Amino acid sequence: MSTLNTTLSEHARQAAQTLFAEVDGARAVVIATADGFDIAHTGHHAIDPARLAAMVSSISALGTAASRETGIGTPRYLVIESSEGRLVVRCMQVQDQALIVVVLTDKSVTLGLVWSHLSKAERLMNAA
Amino acid sequence: MATMTQHKIVFTGPPGAGKTTAIAMLSDIPPALTDVRNTDASLGKEHTTVGLDFGQVDLGNGQCVRLFGTPGQLRFDFMWRIVATDALGLVILIDNTRPDPLDDFSTYLDAYMDLLPTINCAVGVGRTGECPLPTVDQFGGLLAARGLAFPVLPVDVRRREDVLMLVDTVLIQAEMRT
Numbered sequence: 001m002s003t004l005n006t007t008l009s010e011h012a013r014q015a016a017q018t019l020f021a022e023v024d025g026a027r028a029v030v031i032a033t034a035d036g037f038d039i040a041h042t043g044h045h046a047i048d049p050a051r052l053a054a055m056v057s058s059i060s061a062l063g064t065a066a067s068r069e070t071g072i073g074t075p076r077y078l079v080i081e082s083s084e085g086r087l088v089v090r091c092m093q094v095q096d097q098a099l100i101v102v103v104l105t106d107k108s109v110t111l112g113l114v115w116s117h118l119s120k121a122e123r124l125m126n127a128a
Numbered sequence: 129m130a131t132m133t134q135h136k137i138v139f140t141g142p143p144g145a146g147k148t149t150a151i152a153m154l155s156d157i158p159p160a161l162t163d164v165r166n167t168d169a170s171l172g173k174e175h176t177t178v179g180l181d182f183g184q185v186d187l188g189n190g191q192c193v194r195l196f197g198t199p200g201q202l203r204f205d206f207m208w209r210i211v212a213t214d215a216l217g218l219v220i221l222i223d224n225t226r227p228d229p230l231d232d233f234s235t236y237l238d239a240y241m242d243l244l245p246t247i248n249c250a251v252g253v254g255r256t257g258e259c260p261l262p263t264v265d266q267f268g269g270l271l272a273a274r275g276l277a278f279p280v281l282p283v284d285v286r287r288r289e290d291v292l293m294l295v296d297t298v299l300i301q302a303e304m305r306t
Contacts, residue, residue, distance in 0.1 A: 055206060065161065
């Protein structure tokens with residue numbers, strides 16, 4: 001059981017809803033702690049948010065390890081481009097807490113727009 | 129030209145059992161880690177593995193062992209099978225100070241149930257000095273009840289020779305199968 005403060009969890013919940021509303025083609029949004037706990041989720045796609053939170057935690061950690069190994073710094077985005085859609089994963093720091101935000105999208109969605117919305121979500125959560 | 133035989137051995141077990149420490153103790157290279165800050169107060173530790181650990185050890189007899197570690201928490205069970213794919217052997221580490229070590233052991237036996245009849249396996253029980261119960265024999269009994277027989281050894285994963293003994297135990301089983 002994660003021990004995040006309730007204020008941060010509430011900001012995450014608002015951010016997930018805003019992302020889902022603003023990203024055209026989003027099917028689901030999950031916000032997780034770096035150690036794989038689901039703290040906020042929304043969407044209309046049938047997913048198990050707790051399981052997806054754990055999976056993106058592993059993916060993000062592997063991305064960080066590969067970045068470290070190759071000396072390319074800290075990962076910001078990881079994208080899983082699949083035949084029927086995308087998982088866009090953003091690693092972010094919010095109020096001293098490492099969070100991972102994943103947006104499940106249609107394949108038609110423009111990646112740059114999703115990145116832009118994810119950056120905005122990070123700014124809003126840090127400003128809140 | 130000398131050839132090097134490469135093996136893959138996977139360290140698994142509950143959180144805090146010492147998988148990351150064991151790999152770091154044995155590895156010749158700085159291990160690749162996927163530790164993040166832990167937010168689960170019940171674990172009582174600052175960092176936890178969420179992806180996998182990786183290290184490598186040259187045994188000096190033309191054999192090199194690639195050491196992989198899994199995350200411990202049940203929510204990462206999808207990684208348990210991914211990491212164990214094509215492994216020569218499995219080392220199950222147990223922390224005897226946890227509330228129910230035999231139940232922890234059962235969780236991992238269940239998770240790898242289909243692999244266990246054919247894979248080489250060693251069980252390391254840690255912190256037996258602080259908590260002598262359950263005994264090594266009780267872990268052996270749990271294996272026997274499932275028709276399995278693997279070496280169960282008390283270990284301190286902070287001691288390189290203890291970790292090496294677990295790896296050797298797996299390699300000896302593999303040798304006996306060939």
